[in-house]
Amino acid sequence: MTDQPLLTARSVSKFYGNRIGCNDVSFDLYPGEVLAIVGESGSGKTTLLNCLSTRLLPTSGIVSYRMRDDTTRDLYRMSEAERRFLMRTDWGFVHQNPADGLRMTVSAGANVGERLMALGDRHYGQIRETATDWLGRVEIAADRVDDQPRAFSGGMRQRLQIARNLVTGPRLVFMDEPTGGLDVSVQARLLDLLRGLVQDMGLAAIVVTHDLAVARLLSHRMMVMKDGHVVESGLTDRLLDDPQAPYTQLLVSSILQV
């Protein structure tokens, strides 16, 4: 266990005019740690995720990241080129809708290979081999490597998106409702896969979800958001089994028992 955080957020706020997107959020994320951000629609989860991943400029606050060379950099003081390089190599971003994270009109293999090429790989055979290997890891059959994601089901597209993001061996992955819109059996398969990959690769991840079962299965720590504020945060199982804040109690008691 390293004692330096990978990502640090300090007083991150985003206002849309005078409406609050997220307000005064601070936390540290350590290597190998999975943080779930939960809350209902409109609570500011996705706004926060976008602010952390440099997809949306926060109104105020600091987000810093420890680079591979161990220097800690303020994300919003980097050049655009450096940020893009970071996003393509050391980070992953899994969108709720796979179409937002994939290129729908190039083959599955090319979708995975593209990120390798961004890293400078030029050997076609090797790229294809790595891509096929990764498709296998996310349980997509090798004979689908030349198909376009348009021809894939929702669950397959989501798994392809995960392969595309993880192929470069990132240290941090952002996920926005990774299992949203999938039926439960497909969801279970995806969760199992994610859980295994996160464990094996020692990934740190920030997962936005409204599904507390997903949070329990994937995350170590949880942050509960309401109206742009963090109302409670802590160990995932403690928050779910012994919620303190009124809103967390409401969320937990609203889970349907099967």
Add this chain to the structure above:
Amino acid sequence: MTTPLVVSELSKSFTMHLQGGICLPVVENASFAVRAGECAVLGGPSGAGKSSILKMAYGNYAADSGQIIVQHGHELIDLVTADPRTIIAIRNRTIGYVSQFLRVVPRVSAVDIVAEPAIAEGLAPDAAREKASTMLARLNLPERLWQLPPATFSGGEQQRVNIARGFITSHPILLLDEPTASLDRANREVVVEMIEEKKQAGTALLGIFHDQEVRDMVADDIIDVTGFAPARAA
């Protein structure tokens, strides 16, 4: 003899915000210690707060006040104030837990569920799986079930997966929440044997056993929880 777990002046109440903010005190001023190589049993009727104490000792419930001092490696750490990351590290290395119910994960096989804490503790995956198989065999779980996810297992079968998962590691502290509740006599005896071996190895055990017979066999010390019952406000 060392004392890896010391609880002092521990109090806990539940505030139910959805029920008009009523406050239910469950534990008040609990103080006790568990020594290495000893099995302490929390005694008292249902609802006396035994499970709450056990869950606080695992960091699963928050405490209102007091201390839970755990020997973690060469450090002494107070679980009541420890941050989530420290609690996770303590669970990986220091405190094991056998709950009453198995939380099944879709698609993960029984043998992998059992092996998981051993891998977290640092054992190589293959060695962990082998150890897991040995444990499951000892607890008489039919071999044809090992590769299946336990969602469809019977209560007793799930419980045995759970026990194997809790006992596979060499954590210096092991918490047991009714580990023998849904087991037949033969398997109960296996568990009693396993508890005995843990004691020999110097593990500090803290448990809840409703089964009088098992309790008499394993308990070195009975901690009467009714002594920590809050005075009911009139």
